Amino acid sequence: MKTPTHLKHKPILEVADYDQIDGHRANDTDAKCLSIGVAQWNGGLGTELSAKVWRQVDERWSRQSEELPLNRVLDLATLICESKLYADGKSLSSESDFVITQVSSSALHDKILKIELNKNKEYLDKSFKRLAKVLKTLGY
Numbered sequence: 774m775k776t777p778t779h780l781k782h783k784p785i786l787e788v789a790d791y792d793q794i795d796g797h798r799a800n801d802t803d804a805k806c807l808s809i810g811v812a813q814w815n816g817g818l819g820t821e822l823s824a825k826v827w828r829q830v831d832e833r834w835s836r837q838s839e840e841l842p843l844n845r846v847l848d849l850a851t852l853i854c855e856s857k858l859y860a861d862g863k864s865l866s867s868e869s870d871f872v873i874t875q876v877s878s879s880a881l882h883d884k885i886l887k888i889e890l891n892k893n894k895e896y897l898d899k900s901f902k903r904l905a906k907v908l909k910t911l912g913y
Contacts, residue, residue: 774805781813784876794845803828860887
């Protein structure tokens with residue numbers, strides 16, 4: 774399933790069909806896709822980014838917040854890392870079971886992605902280093 778684009782969160786990059794790879798919940802989950810995009814709480818021309826798990830209940834997109842299972846957090850971390858690489862000019866390289874595609878081909882959205890990731894570089898770099906250190910310690 775593709776990320777909806779008619780709601781307040783404006784997706785830029787997505788992992789469609791996430792419900793097929795949602796850990797032990799695969800093929801039996803309400804989490805249909807993941808995205809990085811312009812946050813829904815921004816009014817007007819706001820550009821703050823957010824990561825979102827798109828949940829669907831009774832064929833309607835849910836506005837519920839949720840505590841994220843660990844594999845979703847890690848998958849979002851992967852999407853954030855790939856978004857950073859993409860913003861730095863790299864191609865979207867994806868594993869065959871975790872395909873990342875561009876939802877919006879808008880130059881404005883690409884610019885927002887680059888600006889917002891750069892604006893938060895200090896905090897993101899700290900998180901990237903922490904994640905890399907833990908992954909290295911885990912043997913990855």
